[in-house]
Amino acid sequence: MKFLGNILWLVLGGLIVSLYYFAVGLLFCLTIIGIPFGIQLIKMGLFALWPFGSEVRSDNDSVSVLSIIMNVIWIIVGGFEISLIHITFGILCCATIVGIPFGVQHFKMALLAFVPFGKEIR
Numbered sequence: 001m002k003f004l005g006n007i008l009w010l011v012l013g014g015l016i017v018s019l020y021y022f023a024v025g026l027l028f029c030l031t032i033i034g035i036p037f038g039i040q041l042i043k044m045g046l047f048a049l050w051p052f053g054s055e056v057r058s059d060n061d062s063v064s065v066l067s068i069i070m071n072v073i074w075i076i077v078g079g080f081e082i083s084l085i086h087i088t089f090g091i092l093c094c095a096t097i098v099g100i101p102f103g104v105q106h107f108k109m110a111l112l113a114f115v116p117f118g119k120e121i122r
Contacts, residue, residue, distance in 0.1 A: 005052035005101055012102070014048055021045030036070060037077075040116040047112060047121050051105040056112045059120045067118035079114055086110035 006014075025041030028034035047054060071079075090106030093099035112119055 002053035006050050018045040018048035021048055054121050056108055056119050057122055059118050070117040071115045083110045083114040086113055
């Protein structure tokens with residue numbers, strides 16, 4: 001079931017979302033200051049490729065001062081907006097019974113998009 005969900009996810013827009021995350025992540029990686037943010041965007045792009053069967057967990061570094069500072073900067077720069085987009089798509093997907101599994105994946109992506117530093121995908 002996970003395989004079928006991931007294939008449907010890719011066909012119905014997940015591939016486009018992940019390509020956008022990869023493209024913006026690579027642009028961020030062009031500057032030294034943007035590398036940590038680019039790595040987080042690439043991590044979200046990998047998650048957007050195969051979200052069914054994956055889960056977002058807190059890493060051991062999730063309570064470090066550096067993770068907290070980077071998450072605050074991330075939220076101010078654009079993480080809040082990315083998270084709102086995923087929440088909106090999650091609500092729209094959950095409007096139909098067939099779309100509920102896709103809405104749940106958008107809600108997981110919203111959590112990762114809000115505070116990506118100190119999170120890992122398993």
